[in-house]
Amino acid sequence: xxxxxxxxxxxxxxxxxxxxxxxxxxxxxxxxxxxxxxxxxxxxxxxxxxxxxxxxxxxxxxxxxxxxxxxxxxxxxxxxxxxxxxxxxxxxxxxxxxxxxxxxxxxxxxxxxxxxxxxxxxxxxxxxxxxxxxxxxxxxxxxxxxxxxxxxxxxxxxxxxxxxxxxxxxxxxxxxxxxxxxxxxxxxxxxxxxxxxxxxxxxxxxxxxxxxxxxxxxxxxxxxxxxxxxxxxxxxxxxxxxxxxxxxxxxxxxxxxxxxxxxxxxxxxxxxxxxxxxxxxxxxxxxxxxxxxxxxxxxxxxxxxxxxxxxxxxxxxxxxxxxxxxxxxxxxxxxxxxxxxxxxxxxxxxxxxxxxxxxxxxxxxxxxxxxxxxxxxxxxxxxxxxxxxxxxxxxxxxxxxxxxxxxxxxxxxxxxxxxxxxxxxxxxxxxxxxxxxxxxxxxxxxxxxxxxxxxxxxxxxxxxxxxxxxxxxxxxxxxxxxxxxxxxxxxxxxxxxxxxxxxxxxxxxxxxxxxxxxxxxxxxxxxxxxxxxxxxxxxxxxxxxxxxxxxxxxxxxxxxxxxxxxxxxxxxxxxxxxxxxxxxxxxxxxxxxxxxxxxxxxxxxxxxxxxxxxxxxxxxxxxxxxxxxxxxxxxxxxxxxxxxxxxxxxxxxxxxxxxxxxxxxxxxxxxxxxxxxxxxxxxxxxxxxxxxxxxxxxxxxxxxxxxxxxxxxxxxxxxxxx
Numbered sequence: 001x002x003x004x005x006x007x008x009x010x011x012x013x014x015x016x017x018x019x020x021x022x023x024x025x026x027x028x029x030x031x032x033x034x035x036x037x038x039x040x041x042x043x044x045x046x047x048x049x050x051x052x053x054x055x056x057x058x059x060x061x062x063x064x065x066x067x068x069x070x071x072x073x074x075x076x077x078x079x080x081x082x083x084x085x086x087x088x089x090x091x092x093x094x095x096x097x098x099x100x101x102x103x104x105x106x107x108x109x110x111x112x113x114x115x116x117x118x119x120x121x122x123x124x125x126x127x128x129x130x131x132x133x134x135x136x137x138x139x140x141x142x143x144x145x146x147x148x149x150x151x152x153x154x155x156x157x158x159x160x161x162x163x164x165x166x167x168x169x170x171x172x173x174x175x176x177x178x179x180x181x182x183x184x185x186x187x188x189x190x191x192x193x194x195x196x197x198x199x200x201x202x203x204x205x206x207x208x209x210x211x212x213x214x215x216x217x218x219x220x221x222x223x224x225x226x227x228x229x230x231x232x233x234x235x236x237x238x239x240x241x242x243x244x245x246x247x248x249x250x251x252x253x254x255x256x257x258x259x260x261x262x263x264x265x266x267x268x269x270x271x272x273x274x275x276x277x278x279x280x281x282x283x284x285x286x287x288x289x290x291x292x293x294x295x296x297x298x299x300x301x302x303x304x305x306x307x308x309x310x311x312x313x314x315x316x317x318x319x320x321x322x323x324x325x326x327x328x329x330x331x332x333x334x335x336x337x338x339x340x341x342x343x344x345x346x347x348x349x350x351x352x353x354x355x356x357x358x359x360x361x362x363x364x365x366x367x368x369x370x371x372x373x374x375x376x377x378x379x380x381x382x383x384x385x386x387x388x389x390x391x392x393x394x395x396x397x398x399x400x401x402x403x404x405x406x407x408x409x410x411x412x413x414x415x416x417x418x419x420x421x422x423x424x425x426x427x428x429x430x431x432x433x434x435x436x437x438x439x440x441x442x443x444x445x446x447x448x449x450x451x452x453x454x455x456x457x458x459x460x461x462x463x464x465x466x467x468x469x470x471x472x473x474x475x476x477x478x479x480x481x482x483x484x485x486x487x488x489x490x491x492x493x494x495x496x497x498x499x500x501x502x503x504x505x506x507x508x509x510x511x512x513x514x515x516x517x518x519x520x521x522x523x524x525x526x527x528x529x530x531x532x533x534x535x536x537x538x539x540x541x542x543x544x545x546x547x548x549x550x551x552x553x554x555x556x557x558x559x560x561x562x563x564x565x566x567x568x569x570x571x572x573x574x575x576x577x578x579x580x581x582x583x584x585x586x587x588x589x590x591x592x593x594x595x596x597x598x599x600x601x602x603x604x605x606x607x608x609x610x611x612x613x614x615x616x617x618x619x620x621x622x623x624x625x626x627x628x629x630x631x632x633x634x635x636x637x638x639x640x641x642x643x644x645x646x647x648x649x650x651x652x653x654x655x656x657x658x659x660x661x662x663x664x665x666x667x668x669x670x671x672x673x674x675x676x677x678x679x680x681x682x683x684x685x686x687x688x689x690x691x692x693x694x695x696x697x698x699x700x701x702x703x704x705x706x707x708x709x710x711x712x713x714x715x716x717x718x719x720x721x722x
Contacts, residue, residue: 024167024174025181029060031163033183035156036062036135039149042261042284044135046123046160047075047083048176056083056132059176062183063136063284064258065213069180071111080105083132086120090129092153093120096143098458099401103433106465110326113458114260115139121157123164130164130174133157138261182212205291213237213254213287222291225276238289244271250278256455257282267294325349325463329470333477335359338470339370342442346463347372350456354424354445358382358393359471360438366393373445382443391415393441396431400438402461403429407449426450428460432468439468492554496524499532501596503714505688507696509658509706519546519587520656520705521554525561530597533561533570536654536709537589537608537631549585553578553631557591567591567604571628571639575606578632587631590654592644592711599648599713604641606631609657612675616649620675651691651712653678658706659699688712 028046036044043063047056056075075081077088082105086093095101096117102109117137123130133156145153167174205222207215214237218230226233226242233241239251250266257264257280265279275294280287325345332338335357342355354373358366361384368383382391392415396403405411405427424445432440442464452460496504506522519539526532535557539546556577560570570591578587588608594601603611605627614620625642646652660670674695681694688710695708 024172025060025177028160028163028174029062029181029183031156031160032060032133033062035133035152035160039135039137039152039156040141041135041137044133045069045180046131046133048131048164048174049077049087049129050074051175053077053129056087057176058180059131059174060181060183063211065211066180066182067213068255068258069182073180081108082118082120083134087122087124087129087132090122090124092150094145095119096145097139099461100143102458102461102465103400104435104465106462106469107326109462109465110459112259113455113462114256115262115454115458116260117141117143119145119153121153123157123161125158125161125165128165128168130161130168133160136259140262207233207238207289207291209238209254209287209289211286213258215241216286222289225270225274225291225293227270244268252455253278254280254287257287326466329466332470332474335369335471335474335478338467338474339372342370342467343372347444350428350444350460351446351450352428352444353447356382356393356443356445357440357467357471358442359440359475360397366391366397366441369440392427392429392443396429397438397441400431400433402431402457402464403427404452404457405429406451426452428452430460430464430467432464432471434465434468434472439471442467492521493523497526499524499526499596500530501714502532502594503688503712505692505708505710507692507706507708509696509699519550519585520658520707521550522654522707522709523554523558524709525558527561527593531593531595533567534592534594534654534709534711535561535589536656536707537587537606538656538658538705538707539587540585545583546585549578549581549583549587552581553587553589557589561591561593567593567602567641568639571604571606571631572637575628575631575637575639576635579635583632585632588657589631592652592654594646594711594713596713599646599650601644601646601652602641603644604628604639606637606639609655609660609671611655612653612678613644613646614651614653614678615647618679620679622671622675646713648713651678651688651710653695654709654711656705656707658704659695659708661704662700 032044032046036042041063043061045061046059048059049055050057054077056077058069058073061069075084077084082093082095094117095104098109098113098115101112116139118134120132120134122132133153135153164174205225206217206219207222208217210216214235215233218226218233220230223230223233228242239245239247239254245268250268253264253266256262261282261284263279263281265277267275267277270276277292277294279290279292281290325341328341328345329338332341339355339357342357347353347355355371356368356374356379357370359369361367365384365387366382368379371379382393385391385394392403392405392411405414408425411427425448426446428444428446430442430444431438432442444460492508496506504524508520508522519541520537521539522534522536524532524534535554537550537553539550539553553574556574557570560573565573571589574589578585587606589606590608590611591604592601592611603623603625605625607627607630610622610624612620613623623642623644625644626640628637628639655674657667660667660674662670677695678691681691692708692710696706699706
């Protein structure tokens with residue numbers, strides 16, 4: 001019932017707050033079927049808000065097989081899905097075609113690459129949200145809702161909202177059952193119960209599938225073709241009953257027909273050598289399957305195992321690669337990452353050979369920002385075209401619709417000036433659209449003519465939406481990363497000073513993830529005519545605040561060192577500064593004051609890895625010097641220093657823990673390997689720059705910065721001392 005009447009007169013305060021039973025949900029379903037039928041749709045459903053207000057749970061739906069509800073039974077309220085957006089924004093959400101779905105909800109479009117339209121509305125009264133209504137139409141309907149349809153949807157949502165409000169106010173709030181209530185399909189054109197005797201006289205095979213996808217009738221001719229008794233199929237799905245049909249590609253064709261309400265077909269090999277053609281004709285009450293002989297030499301692509309397959313890439317065969325691409329796009333940080341993913345992941349799945357990525361610049365023109373598979377100079381015709389110029393990219397972006405050019409003649413007919421790009425034979429030109437604006441275009445080029453089937457077009461369009469979102473993030477990252485690199489360059493030494501009697505080399509590798517700026521720092525400070533100080537450290541964090549703090553610490557160390565403080569005093573004063581700043585960031589550091597003439601040094605550490613010392617004979621030792629705690633913990637902490645002797649030709653290696661803390665590797669083993677490489681590469685005759693390169697060769701990019709500072713004494717020993 002769809003009015004506000006009560007079942008009895010018990011006031012709300014006197015009722016226990018219990019979940020609705022199947023009866024109450026069935027009453028809600030009666031309202032739903034009336035709504036779907038009145039709007040000329042084929043299916044729909046009602047979601048109810050969970051008690052915590054964090055998710056929508058599917059309570060009742062109609063017009064689709066039960067298994068289709070699997071991924072949609074529970075939807076978080078913050079999910080990028082139509083029903084969730086309708087509740088969040090308290091407004092009607094309308095998606096009229098696959099292109100709009102790909103633009104607004106690209107992840108949904110990947111799961112449902114079918115021709116369909118849907119509307120979602122919140123079920124709310126007096127500011128209280130109870131759930132959402134969704135209604136599905138076949139993709140053949142007009143793309144826009146007319147005024148009567150909008151009014152009908154709003155009236156239906158209002159009536160359902162009042163039903164839910166009344167249930168809540170009377171102490172009987174409706175809650176979904178363990179499984180959604182599935183209502184039978186809508187009647188279509190009168191009683192659709194098949195007349196078996198009439199069908200038996202037809203000279204071709206027919207199967208009738210109900211809305212649940214199970215066989216309701218099979219003609220004798222169909223039984224002969226399928227190699228089974230007709231009655232044996234009743235109540236089963238064809239994909240479960242016939243092993244040679246148990247391939248996801250064929251079930252996907254069924255899904256396409258059921259969701260889009262559009263006919264579809266495929267050819268399949270019934271072992272050992274009989275080719276059959278299946279044609280699926282859907283309507284509101286189920287699907288009629290026409291089965292005919294396809295002949296001994298059935299045309300069309302075959303699956304690797306010899307089975308027949310629909311033309312074009314099998315969507316479910318490549319679903320792993322598509323899902324991997326979706327996840328990788330979500331993690332992409334820069335434009336280079338996106339171009340690499342398109343080349344490595346997208347091109348092989350769809351059989352394309354080349355790709356171009358274009359972005360909209362501030363002046364509105366399209367610029368090539370990445371490409372794969374093209375010779376230098378070929379792309380100049382589409383790079384930054386003049387305003388008003390028509391190129392495949394500008395056409396797709398201006399209309400918002402992808403271009404699918406299936407052969408070379410079609411490209412030359414529509415874009416004759418772009419013959420230079422026609423070293424392929426087919427092209428997909430995908431506009432990159434976000435809900436706010438167009439941000440670019442992606443062009444895929446094929447070596448041979450290519451037929452783009454509807455599902456492939458829908459999948460490519462959906463992926464374009466995800467690429468658009470990734471491109472926006474990547475360009476923001478690249479811009480911020482450029483600022484970060486400028487900040488890094490300003491805070492770190494541009495070059496190390498030349499010190500008589502001392503050879504030096506330094507390497508800095510930013511973290512693989514996040515902004516390419518971090519907290520690692522280093523410096524080499526000339527103290528007087530014969531002494532030098534070297535410092536290396538690591539600030540907690542890999543962001544701009546960490547880099548800014550790194551600059552402050554480096555400046556403090558330089559000031560205290562230049563003022564004549566010994567190593568223990570330099571670190572103690574720097575520690576006081578860091579604790580006074582109250583940044584909640586900590587830092588490690590190693591500070592060495594060295595006299596190259598006497599080959600003597602003082603070393604102080606603050607929670608930093610022990611330096612390595614390579615002797616001239618190849619021996620390498622870790623300098624187990626005394627040290628203090630990390631900087632920034634205790635303003636009274638002490639940092640004792642240790643006296644060292646650096647023999648002639650010895651190499652001192654200062655480094656941050658990014659060099660030894662490698663994911664999946666024991667730090668002690670990594671330190672042992674580092675010492676071995678230093679022993680092998682760091683001989684007296686080897687230039688330190690080559691030694692530094694050897695130590696970092698094959699070092700995996702990690703989540704932490706890596707800094708290496710090498711010092712080698714070259715002056716003969718004199719009588720001076722530290």
